Amino acid sequence: MLLTIDDVLSPDELVMARRWLDEAVWSGGQMTAGAQAAQVKNNLQLAEGVPGLTELRQLVVQALSRSALFFTATLPLKIAPPGFNRYDGASNAYGEHADSAMRLDSGQPGTYLRSDISATLFLTEPQDYDGGVLTIHDTFGQHGIKRKAGSLVVYPSSSLHSVSPVTRGSRTSCFMFIQSMVRDAGQRRILYDMDMALLSLRSEYGETPPVVALTSTYQNLLRCWAEN
DSSP: OOEEEOOSSOHHHHHHHHHHHHTOOOEEGGGGOOHHHHTTEEOEEOOTTOTTHHHHHHHHHHHHHHOHHHHHHHOEEEEOOOEEEEEBTTBOEEEEEOOOSEEEOTTSTTOEEEOOEEEEEEOSOGGGEEEOOEEEEETTEEEEEOOOTTOEEEEETTSOEEEOOEEEEOEEEEEEEEEESSOOHHHHHHHHHHHHHHHHHHHHHOSOHHHHHHHHHHHHHHHHHOOO
16 A cells, blocks of 8 residues: 655654754665665665764654554554665665565664565655655556655555656655554555544544444454554
């Protein structure tokens, strides 16, 4: 499932993030790419341990924890510590690739998480750069995504995707990988659709007996499908 969530970061949080990133020391993005992806990856990235990275990660994770839509869409079990990248100048694109199935969890050295869902949090306003379009392939074709700063797009990590060359300005974003409680993407979609329908029914009719019964069915499906 491909979903965009607007206003994950507040305007004040965006200002804070940009202040840290403007002062950051960037390194080549190939440091976290697999052998195949490294051949098409040409961007910059914050390395582990750089000043401000811990605070940036905390800011993003706290913002995600406020988003009910992020939770219902991803049902997160683990979130790898968010990373940050930049596209500009000669380091301006990321060719077509799929994300690695297993990601080293830098928050817990020596452990891995399964990447079920990938996410990009836009930190630069779209009018401030040309190009830099995130293109994601799914069963319905290709989707070009370029959203306002503070918006998040989530999509299956198995999807082929790319970032087109930035030809003017600079594109900065946060990227992350999520291991879901529900491994199967089709099951996650069923639960998401059901939860959205329940929210609509609850808003229109309140906690009627049918709504309570359907909520119980949602919880029982999640109980059947969830892993821990």
